[in-house]
Amino acid sequence: MTRASTAWAIFQGLLIEALPFLLLGVAIAGIARWLVPQSAWVRRLPRNAVLAPIVGALLGFALPACECGNVPVARRLLASGAPLGTGFGFLFAAPVLNPIVLASTWAAFPDKTWLLWARPLGAFLIALALSMLLGLLAESRLLAPALLEERRLTQPLSRVGLLERGSGLVGGSAPVPERPTSVERLRPGELLGHSTREFLNLLTLLVLGSALAAVVQTWLPRSWLLALGSAPTLSVIALMLLALVLSVCSSVDAFLALGFAAQVTPGALLAFLLLGPVVDLKLAGLFTVLLTPRAIGITAVAASLLVLLIGQWVNFLQL
C-alpha cells in the first residue's frame, strides 16, 4: 500500500509538471497554424534528405520547450505537409537544441566543456540518422493513420500514390491536377476547437505514459541500475535504462545527471542526456499520434543503438 501511494504521488508529479509544457506546445502549434497559411511556408522548406532534418533541428531554437511540448508542434508540421525529415529533425533534436536546455546543461556542468558540445552534436546526429532511417519507410507504414489522412489533404496529388488516393483515372495521360495551394486561414473559434481537441487527446496519452513511468520507477530499484555504473559498456546501458524509466524533462535532466555524474563513466553520462529527450516511457503514448507502433519500435531501437555507440565512443576516447 505504501508503494502504491508513492507511485500515485510520482505519477501526479510527472503529470502536473509536464502538462504546462504540453499546453505550450499545442498553443505554439495552433498559433503557427493560424498566423501562417499552411502551404505558403511549407513549400519553401527544403526536401533534401540531409537539409530537411537540419532545418527541422534548427527550428528547436524557436521553441524552448521539452519533448512533451515538441510532439504537437511536430505533428502540426507533418500535418501541414512539411517534409518528413523536417518534422522528424525537429521532433528528435529540438528537445536538446534549444536555448533553455543548452543553458541548463552549461549551468549543471560548467567544468565539463566537452559535454557542452557533445550533447547538442550527439542530439543533432541522432536526429539526422533517425530522420534518414524513418524516411526509408513508406508514409503509410510510418505515420499514424489520422495524421496520414490530415497530411494528404495538404499534399499535392502528384505526391500521393495512385492506390493511396482512393480514386483517379487509370491509363489517362492527362496531367495530375494539383490541389489548391492556398489554404484559408481558420477562424479563431475553429482554431480554438481544434487545439482543444488536440490537447485533450495528447493529455490522455500523457496520462498513460506518466502512469507507466511511475509504476516502473517505483517497483524497479534504481540501485540496480546505478550499481552497474563503473563498467564501461554496462554503465552506458544502465544510464540509458535510467533515462527511459525516469522520463524527466530535457530542460532539467542535466541537473539530475549532476547527482550521479561522479559515479558513472563519461559515456554513460552523455547517453543519459541524449536518450531521454528522444525515447522514454512518458513519451511512449504521445508518439502514437505521430507514428505507427512499428515506426515507434524502429525509432526506439535505432535511437538506443546510436546512443550506445556514441557512449562507447566517448568512453573509448576518455573525454
Add this chain to the structure above:
Amino acid sequence: MSLLQRLRRSPWLTPLALGLWGWLLLWSRLSGRLDLLLNAAFHAVVTVAGAVLMLLALIQLRGARRRRGGPVPLGVLLSLGVALLMLAFPPAPSFSDLAANRQDSLPEAPQLSFFLPPEQRTLTEWVRLLRSQPDPDLHAGDPLQISGFVLARPGEPAQLARLTVRCCLADATPAGLPVDWPEGSDPVPDQWLEIKGTMTVQDRNGVPTNVVKPASIKVIPRPERPLEP
C-alpha cells in the same frame, strides 16, 4: 443510445474536462500540493497553465449549446476520470520508501552558497558541507539543529534525511545523516523529527564518520515545503 454514447456526445464534456484539469492545477497550487510534488521553479508555470485551461473551459462553455459534432474520444472520458481521482486522492508519498529505493547522490547547491554557522545549517547544507570537506574531524563538536524524516533502509541503521528535487518527485534524491539514536528509542520511518545536538565522529564499518549525537529529539509535523532544491 447507451449512457456512455450519450455522455460522449454531450457538448458539455469538453469544457468540463478542460475546467477540471484547470481547477486541478490551480487547486494544487492553492492547497500546497505542489510543494509536495515539484521544485518551486515550476509552480508559477503550473499556475499559469491552470488559469489558461480555466479560461479555455469558459470560452468552450459559451458555445457549447450550439456545438454539434461527433462523439468525444473515449480517452477524454478517461482523462476526466483521472482528474477526478487526483482531486479526490491527494498524494501521500512515503518519503522513506521513496528514498530507500534511491542512492544518496545529492546534487550540488543550485547557486554559489556560503555555509552558515553550524547551528543554523539545514540538514541538506550539512550533507553538502560534509561532502565538500570530507575530513570528519573538522566538524567534531559542532552544535546542530536539524529537521528531517526518518529514512529506514533495509539492513542499515535509520538516518535523518531530506529529499532534494530538481524537477518533480520522479527525480527526488535523498540527503541523509547518520544518527546515534539514544538507547531504547525506536525511530519510526517517515516520522518528521527535529534534533538538537552535536556532530561527533564515530567509527562506522572501520571508517571515521560524522554522526549526529542528539541532545533532544522532538516529533514535528511535516513542513509545508518538505522538498529542497
